[in-house]
Amino acid sequence: MTTETITRGETVLDARGVTMRFGGLTAVRGVDLTVNSGEIVGLIGPNGAGKTTFFNCLTGLYIPTEGEVRYKGNVLPAKSFKVTAAGIARTFQNIRLFANMTVLENVLVGRHTRTKEGFWSAVLRGPGFHKAERASRERAMELLEFVGLANKADHLSRNLPYGEQRKLEIARALASEPGLLLLDEPTAGMNPQETRATEELVFAIRDKGIAVLVIEHDMRFIFNLCDRVAVLVQGEKLVEGDSATVQGDDRVVAAYLGEPFEDAPGDEEVAEVEAAEAQAASATDAAPGTDNAGKENDR
Ligand SMILES: Nc1ncnc2c1ncn2[C@@H]1O[C@H](COP(=O)(O)OP(=O)(O)OP(=O)(O)O)[C@@H](O)[C@H]1O
Numbered sequence: 001m002t003t004e005t006i007t008r009g010e011t012v013l014d015a016r017g018v019t020m021r022f023g024g025l026t027a028v029r030g031v032d033l034t035v036n037s038g039e040i041v042g043l044i045g046p047n048g049a050g051k052t053t054f055f056n057c058l059t060g061l062y063i064p065t066e067g068e069v070r071y072k073g074n075v076l077p078a079k080s081f082k083v084t085a086a087g088i089a090r091t092f093q094n095i096r097l098f099a100n101m102t103v104l105e106n107v108l109v110g111r112h113t114r115t116k117e118g119f120w121s122a123v124l125r126g127p128g129f130h131k132a133e134r135a136s137r138e139r140a141m142e143l144l145e146f147v148g149l150a151n152k153a154d155h156l157s158r159n160l161p162y163g164e165q166r167k168l169e170i171a172r173a174l175a176s177e178p179g180l181l182l183l184d185e186p187t188a189g190m191n192p193q194e195t196r197a198t199e200e201l202v203f204a205i206r207d208k209g210i211a212v213l214v215i216e217h218d219m220r221f222i223f224n225l226c227d228r229v230a231v232l233v234q235g236e237k238l239v240e241g242d243s244a245t246v247q248g249d250d251r252v253v254a255a256y257l258g259e260p261f262e263d264a265p266g267d268e269e270v271a272e273v274e275a276a277e278a279q280a281a282s283a284t285d286a287a288p289g290t291d292n293a294g295k296e297n298d299r
Pocket residue numbers: 022025027045046047048049050051052053054
């Protein structure tokens with residue numbers, strides 16, 4: 001792998017005021033987040049907090065309802081393959097490999113944004129693909145070496161154990177030569193040994209000059225790994241800071257336990273809904289012919 005000098009501090013990702021609504025549901029609300037070169041940043045939060053939706057807004061899968069996302073100063077295009085070409089690669093919560101392709105072929109497909117032959121040529125393995133393959137094979141093998149899968153290059157990806165499939169997804173994402181890698185739950189389903197190996201792999205990726213933004217539910221993994229952690233709750237950023245700051249914030253624990261706390265994200269909406277329900281209930285109570293009114297009449 002080519003080694004870049006890591007200059008910490010240059011803003012790689014700059015997301016401002018990102019809001020994503022699905023009909024009446026606001027999944028992400030006004031989230032600001034930056035990732036600088038040389039950094040590993042964690043994104044945590046309870047189930048349904050909006051983490052994956054936010055990732056989808058960063059990678060062109062969703063166009064945010066409001067807000068703006070910049071990569072190295074440029075506003076991101078609204079198509080995911082263009083976002084990859086611009087320099088942001090990702091893995092998915094649910095592994096998305098080509099099951100009947102070999103490990104090496106999966107990585108070669110990941111290089112389509114860096115070859116002129118393109119995605120379909122890579123998938124269909126036409127003549128253009130074979131030419132590009134010769135040029136890309138060496139790089140793909142380097143990446144497989146890097147993630148520890150070089151000895152399985154010819155295996156079908158569906159035959160790999162789960163932990164190795166996740167590593168292969170990372171190799172494929174790296175094949176697009178990103179400046180920022182987004183990892184969505186990279187250790188899901190892994191045993192502790194595999195999780196530790198993934199931690200080392202992410203550090204090694206950072207050391208190659210690639211900034212990393214990672215969603216993960218494994219808190220030990222996150223707090224060992226990340227320079228900074230942002231906590232999403234009900235679609236809003238509750239707190240952001242180093243591991244000690246986040247671990248020391250009682251609101252984070254309360255949010256995970258589902259306990260109420262002052263100014264909790266979503267509180268205003270809950271209060272509005274409760275007020276509307278109370279109003280509706282009192283209107284029903286007062287209306288003649290309702291159950292309650294009937295009970296009154298029975299007395
Ligand atoms: N395409 C969609 N259409 C409608 N609602 C959606 C869509 N995608 C996500 N949501 C909703 O948005 C909210 C946030 O979901 P999201 O998957 O982003 O959360 P998450 O923090 O990634 O959760 P988890 O940790 O469980 O993966 C949820 O209420 C979810 O049901």
